[in-house]
Amino acid sequence: MLSQGYKRGKTYKTLFIKNSCNDIILVQVYVDDIIFGSTNESLCEQFVAAMQGEFEMSMMGKLNFFLGLQVKQVEHGIFLCQAKYFRELLKKFNMEKRKEKRTGCYLDADETGANVDQTKFRQLIGSLLYLTASRPNIMFSVCLCARFQAKQKESHYVAAKRILKYLKGTTEVGLWYPSEVTLNLVGYSDSDFAGCKLDRKSTSGTCHLLGSSLISWHSKKQACVALSTAEVEYIVVVLKPSG
Numbered sequence: 001m002l003s004q005g006y007k008r009g010k011t012y013k014t015l016f017i018k019n020s021c022n023d024i025i026l027v028q029v030y031v032d033d034i035i036f037g038s039t040n041e042s043l044c045e046q047f048v049a050a051m052q053g054e055f056e057m058s059m060m061g062k063l064n065f066f067l068g069l070q071v072k073q074v075e076h077g078i079f080l081c082q083a084k085y086f087r088e089l090l091k092k093f094n095m096e097k098r099k100e101k102r103t104g105c106y107l108d109a110d111e112t113g114a115n116v117d118q119t120k121f122r123q124l125i126g127s128l129l130y131l132t133a134s135r136p137n138i139m140f141s142v143c144l145c146a147r148f149q150a151k152q153k154e155s156h157y158v159a160a161k162r163i164l165k166y167l168k169g170t171t172e173v174g175l176w177y178p179s180e181v182t183l184n185l186v187g188y189s190d191s192d193f194a195g196c197k198l199d200r201k202s203t204s205g206t207c208h209l210l211g212s213s214l215i216s217w218h219s220k221k222q223a224c225v226a227l228s229t230a231e232v233e234y235i236v237v238v239l240k241p242s243g
Contacts, residue, residue, distance in 0.1 A: 001027065004050055018043070035063055069133060070174075081174025082134045086167055089127050093164065100169030101162055107144060108197040113153030121152045124160050131167070134174045136217040138163055140205065143219050181211030191222070191236040193229045202226050204236035 001016045002008065006027065009015035016027040025038035025047060034051070038044045051057055063071045068085035071078065090096045128142045141163050148156040187208045194200040201224070207217040226232035 035066065077176060077178040079174055079176050080134050081172060082131055083171050086131060086171055090164065090168060093124060095164050098165055101165040107148065107156060107159055110153040110155045113155050116152055116154055116157045118152060121157050122149055125149060128163055136214065139217060140219040175214060177213040183211050185210055189236045191232050193232050196221060200225055202232040
């Protein structure tokens with residue numbers, strides 16, 4: 001890739017980028033699979049010819065499903081969701097017949113609570129973390145539950161399953177990337193104040209939009225204790241997430 005004039009991504013080392021005049025081609029390599037797209041179809045044709053000249057490879061056509069992520073490409077944009085993956089998740093944890101609920105949880109260590117199956121709880125948390133690839137709205141709740149993987153209790157498991165109940169009512173929700181937008185980069189940040197019951201640390205949240213499309217987001221507990229709301233907001237701005 002480098003010999004063909006591509007540049008390696010600074011954060012994701014398997015992402016390669018090449019600019020040609022006013023056009024760009026992006027190539028993502030995952031083990032023995034390659035996903036690529038460009039603003040100019042001729043760049044895609046050149047890439048295919050170069051790859052097939054070096055390796056035995058076959059074209060699978062337009063991307064519509066990859067690693068649990070469903071991709072729907074239409075004239076006015078691209079829609080990403082994980083509806084199929086989520087339905088399999090409901091079946092795995094026997095939640096298919098449960099009623100939908102609103103999300104939201106406020107957890108503590110629950111020292112006197114009943115223990116639960118450690119493996120099952122961690123499997124649920126890992127599965128929910130993967131869903132945040134297309135559902136940033138559950139990022140805070142999932143990360144909060146993930147903090148208790150070392151000493152999980154029944155209340156933590158119930159809170160994690162509540163997230164599944166919320167998702168059941170919003171299965172088809174995903175990310176929409178319209179094709180005709182002004183590409184202005186806008187970022188937002190916010191935080192609570194001493195929201196964690198255990199150590200009184202605050203939780204920061206940020207998101208960035210390119211045009212009207214959400215391209216990055218995070219929710220993370222701050223590493224230090226803030227003594228005022230002004231200080232906690234200053235921390236969320238200065239301590240930006242890596243990447």
